[in-house]
Amino acid sequence: MADNTNVTRRSFLTATGAAAGSVALVGVSAGESDDPWNSDRSEYIVGVSNVEDDPQQHVEQYLQGQEQVGSVQERLNTAVVGLPADAPESVRKQFVDRLESRDTIKYVEQNVELQAQLVPNDPRxxxxxxxxxxxxxxxxxxxxxxxxxxxxxxxxxxxxxxxxxxxxxxxxxxxxxxxxxxxxxxxxxxxxxxxxxxxxxxxxxxxxxxxxxxxxxxxxxxxxxxxxxxxxxxxxxxxxxxxxxxxxxxxxxxxxxxxxxxxxxxxxxxxxxxxxxxxxxxxxxxxxxxxxxxxxxxxxxxxxxxxxxxxxxxxxxxxxxxxxxxxxxxxxxxxxxxxxxxxxxxxxxxxxxxxxxxxxxxxxxxxxxxxxxxxxxxxxxxxxxxxxxxxxxxxxxxxxxxxxTDPGSGGGGGGGGGGDSTSSSVSGSLRGRGDSNCWSFSYEYSNPSQVVIELDGPGNADFDLYANTSTNACPTTSSYEFRSWTTGSQESITIDNPDTSVDLNVLAYAYSGRGDLTVTVTEYK
The missing domain is CATH 3.40.50.200 (Peptidase S8/S53 domain)
Known part of the structure; x- marks a missing residue:
């Protein structure tokens, strides 16, 4: 989200919101106030499960000694906790282990400072x-x-x-x-x-x-x-x-x-x-x-x-x-x-x-x-x-x-699939207006995010493409779920989240002309 930066009393990102680059553990400069957050602190972000609607109160019950909540990000249900900067590594580890042992604590991670590698000089x-x-x-x-x-x-x-x-x-x-x-x-x-x-x-x-x-x-x-x-x-x-x-x-x-x-x-x-x-x-x-x-x-x-x-x-x-x-x-x-x-x-x-x-x-x-x-x-x-x-x-x-994100890595954080794909093709020919061929394709992925069906036909003909995804029957020119119906023979149908409980049925139809064709079906995870 756009507001996923946890800002404590010391804002550790520039106002421009510029890009992440090198990182450093946040520490707040010492001051003359008795407020412990004005002394050097080592900061950790504690992510609380959404079953708890008050992350500060929930986290505070697990804190000891000089550990203290500094700020809360309610939309992310996180709290920033400060430890004394001179706390030994054993104390830091004990703190992390203590909080992570709770079922309602999703994660504990260091609160790092992000330095911009590119801050655009565009004044607005x-x-x-x-x-x-x-x-x-x-x-x-x-x-x-x-x-x-x-x-x-x-x-x-x-x-x-x-x-x-x-x-x-x-x-x-x-x-x-x-x-x-x-x-x-x-x-x-x-x-x-x-x-x-x-x-x-x-x-x-x-x-x-x-x-x-x-x-x-x-x-x-x-x-x-x-x-x-x-x-x-x-x-x-x-x-x-x-x-x-x-x-x-x-x-x-x-x-x-x-x-x-x-x-x-x-x-x-x-x-x-x-x-x-x-x-x-x-x-x-x-x-x-x-x-x-x-x-x-x-x-x-x-x-x-x-x-x-x-x-x-x-x-x-x-x-x-x-x-x-x-x-x-x-x-x-x-x-x-x-x-x-x-x-x-x-x-x-x-x-x-x-x-x-x-x-x-x-x-x-x-x-x-x-x-x-x-x-x-x-x-x-x-x-x-x-x-x-x-x-x-x-x-x-x-x-x-x-x-x-490398498109071939299968990574990414959304619901559109992992970037992998698989294709299969069939060839055929149509002899003139009204002729058709129908093919049935079995899915290779159990839940593809998208299927693209492409028809490649001759330049001097007009072939059309029809498809059914939820009915285990060949489409016709009057009964179909999807259609690509241009004036040429290069057709394409894109189907998001197809029903994979039945095979994909594809029809190539000669509106006019004749010639060879190829139908390619590509599934995307």
Whole structure:
């Protein structure tokens, strides 16, 4: 959690909340007061089981001599206990053993001082909380990002000459993007007073880190802007879908969709499926209705849906939620770049989404991952903040975990799986419209976090992909649980937490054309 630092009477972390580095046992300088906490102390953090709701009172009953509780972190149910700095090692060990012998004491560990390895020189970093809440500063000790990683911002126009954005705009694309509203090559906002959303979103993901200016984004990824929303904040399905496919064709590794509404459309589903097939991870806002269903495009299969958190890591009152939520991120009062070359705070799932997109970009600066692997790695390394799966998905996205956890290690603290995967493939052919093949796949993992089904067919045909996971029967074109139905023969279906009590049944169907095909099923732990 963002507030997992135990601060005693001597604050042992800088106000910036910067990254962890070398450690030292906390000791408080001697003073003239009789208060024992003003003399040198050796500090230990005592974690108390949540069955005890008053950690200070609970710990104090086990203390002896000059041992004393200095502070309490109620959300973590911990207490900081001080011992005299000159206490011999035998006394320290006796203290630890005495407390750890209690069933209600989860752990006892030294309270160490964390020294920043990178404190960004951006003057308003201390005014931000979202970066710290997702532990970006700790990730920056490993990498601040890579210009070779591209985030496509499909939104309103982006003020690409903002002094905190201009260094991270991808100049290999004319003007850093394209305008799909006015159908021209300049994604600059039409009205700087009204059209602020895209600039704010871009800054959350990728305002320049450590440039001596303003704020920090999550990382130094490159940004390309697809202006698909006008100064009024709305855009057509066609313009948005065009911007998504354009961003994918321009090589975007991550595509940020801080937009929603309008319900299901095949056009938008196909656009995000196309982007996924091009290798992009599509990240979208869950919606701001406060309802129990996720808005489109976040609800489409294969899109990573993001809910919004308040600074205390509760679900924001405006945030949509539901079974399609993948990750949560800070979205309330997020400070970022503004079109007047300054900075403002606004709220919404629109703000939470680029936090996740920025973490995804930062992760790709460290690890070479496919979009499916990246999606699962972000979920595997997310932090469970105590909300329901419908509210947080796999948990709150965590930059430090994502950057510093080897995707092949099976590590991570979230509910998205351990990063391992296994694949199997079958080949076949379809002879023309109406022809189909059906296969049954047995699961290799007992409880995979996700299954990705991919169809690779000929470029001159239109093959579709259908799947059933909870019915032990081959799907049909009129009776199915999942479908990928683009206009081509590159199809992909993503299924989270599939039912493994029955086999996975997959149908390839020729809508038109003929030719050979391969179906690949990949399971992720």
């Amino acid at each position: 970093f201390g005014d931000q909380y979202a970066d710290q809440q997702v532990n970006a500063p700790e990730a920056w000790d490993t990498t601040t990002g890579d210009a070779g990683v591209t985030i496509g911002v499909v939104d309103q126009g982006v003020k690409y000459d903002h002094p905190d954005l201009d260094g991270n705009i991808d100049r290999s694309v004319s003007n850093g993007g394209r305008d799909f509203v006015d159908d021209d090559g300049d994604p600059y906002p039409d009205s700087l007073n009204e059209e602020i959303h895209g600039t704010h979103v871009a800054g959350i993901a990728a305002a320049e880190v450590n440039n001596g200016n303003g704020v920090t984004g999550i990382g130094n990824s490159s940004v390309i802007a697809g202006r698909a929303l006008s100064e009024r904040g709305s855009g057509s399905t066609a313009d948005i879908a065009d911007a998504i496919t354009w961003a994918a064709n321009e090589g975007a590794d991550v595509i940020n969709l801080s937009l929603g509404g309008g319900g299901y459309t095949n056009t938008m589903q196909n656009a995000v499926t196309y982007a996924a097939n091009q290798g992009a991870l599509v990240v979208a806002a869950a919606g701001n209705d406060g309802s129990g269903s996720v808005s489109y495009p976040a609800a489409y299969g294969g899109v990573l849906a993001v809910s919004a958190l308040d600074p205390d890591e509760s679900l924001a009152s405006y945030s949509n939620y539901g079974p399609k939520i993948d990750l949560a991120a800070p979205g309330t009062n997020v400070l970022s770049t503004w079109t007047a070359d300054d900075y403002e705070s606004i709220s919404g799932t629109s703000m939470a989404t680029p936090v996740v997109a920025g973490v995804a970009g930062l992760t790709l600066a460290q690890w070479e991952l496919s979009n499916a692997e990246l999606r699962n790695h972000l979920k595997a390394t997310a932090v469970d903040i105590g909300l329901s799966d419908r509210q947080q998905g796999a948990g709150r996205v965590d930059a430090a975990n994502a950057v510093n």
